[in-house]
Amino acid sequence: MVVTSFKFLTYLGEFGYIHDASREAGPAGLTSKEAYTAAIKRLQRFAHLPETGVVDRRTLELMERPRCGNKDELDETQDSSRRRHKRYVTANSKWEKNDLTYRIENTTPDLSPGRVRRILSDAFKVWSVVTPLTFTEVMHSDADILIQFSEGYHDDGYPFDGKGSVLAHAFFPGNSKGGDTHFDDAETWTFNSTDGVDLFMVAAHEFGHALGLAHSSNTEALMYPWYQGYTDNFRLPYDDVQGIQTLYGSPSNRLPNTPRPPIVVPDNRDRDRGGEAPITPRPTHPPTKDDTPCTGNIDAITVIRKEIFFFKGSKFWRRGPNGLAAKPTEISKFWYNLPSDGIDALYERSDGKITFFKGDRFWVFSSNHMVTNFPVEGRRITELGVGKNVKKIDAVFTWPYNKRTYLVTGDMYWKLNAKEDFIEYDYPRDMSIWKNVPVPLDSAFKYWDGKTYFLKGDQYWEFYDNKMRTRKKDGRPIGRLLGCHNGELKSDMTLRLSDDPDDNEDDDKESGYKHT
Known part of the structure; x- marks a missing residue:
């Protein structure tokens, strides 16, 4: 059926x-x-x-979602460890020469012919700056790559479907239609705008096919099949650079008498805006109000070398077995180069280093010093294998049950591999596996007692590892977890969770471990 x-x-x-x-x-x-x-x-x-x-x-x-019309080549012959780090896929053909020609057979009424010509030239430069390839526009029909805008059936066996869904397609290198690139003229093609469909981004993607790259499963790659929208100051992602250089080599392979295209890409897009485009600085935000953690809404919490560190706004507090440190500390004054407005999550790795998360980036520190050669602006979380659509990590924790580290965003979670440098291949999964854990989370961590605790708002939940659920369906006041009394942190309070008379109570007796 x-x-x-x-x-x-x-x-x-x-x-x-x-x-x-x-x-x-x-x-x-x-x-x-x-x-x-x-x-x-x-x-x-x-x-x-x-x-x-x-x-x-x-x-x-x-x-x-709108996407490219080419099929997704599933490289299922590789083992999972190779797939995790190598997402690009090459086709079975490539050009056997480095100097290629292209002809624009027609343009779209959405943009002026001159602008279309400049956009397509810039899209080719995306690939020429990282390879020995050169691209020259010609007016004769025997060009290597023919470019056209069409609707519906257009004599190639792959009709367009109208506005939305398939935006364009291209043929891999070869005879006849090899390299030819077609755009669906039912779309509204735009330039430097989030409205409509950005011609530069789609053209750069399709020219990747015309050069021999198939689709990549790397969500940050240009060759990811689903349209990712307009990107200002675009630079070719590393996954795409690896893929195209596998086929053609690096620019150092270019012959001495072959001129190298300019490195700045795309230069014509900037000129059309009336001069050099200003570099947009990374946004900064004023520090949040110094609010006591006892009221909840903790940004991040973890145990580092037997001390509990909890973060809220621009400050952090620390409590050891003998009580609370005297004063809160500015995060950026203790861990230099971290964002001044706070962090989203952190954890201590198995090698003793500390990983911090803020927005779509992360940093790695050894004690309170950034590890050698780590970029001060941080690395993108996509380098860990998290999808480009993920804008922040809500919580991160190392689960005592299997000693593996988990990242949580909204109602999804990922598990890092044993080296803690990339997520396992068959993730993300749904947080419903962790029964009764609220989402989205504020934070999560492994406590002194070896148990996992999840925090949201002014409540916390203790987790039963062997039953894959929280001890109680309802949370408990977060102040008790942090050592608060009458809404204030007390320096002389030591934490004894076993003092709770309800500690031996259970909401239910359901059991049954689920693989996570």
């Missing part, structure tokens, strides 16, 4: 997730629930969604 709608099956077949389906056959060859579930999981794995095997909310939203 057919297990789902024609729409979903068509999508899976069109983009390479159903291997025995085609546009002509439709869903006729796919009749088992198992095959459909496996195809959905392949899509979810490629896009870094929880592998539920059903078209849930996240998967449906993904299917509705």
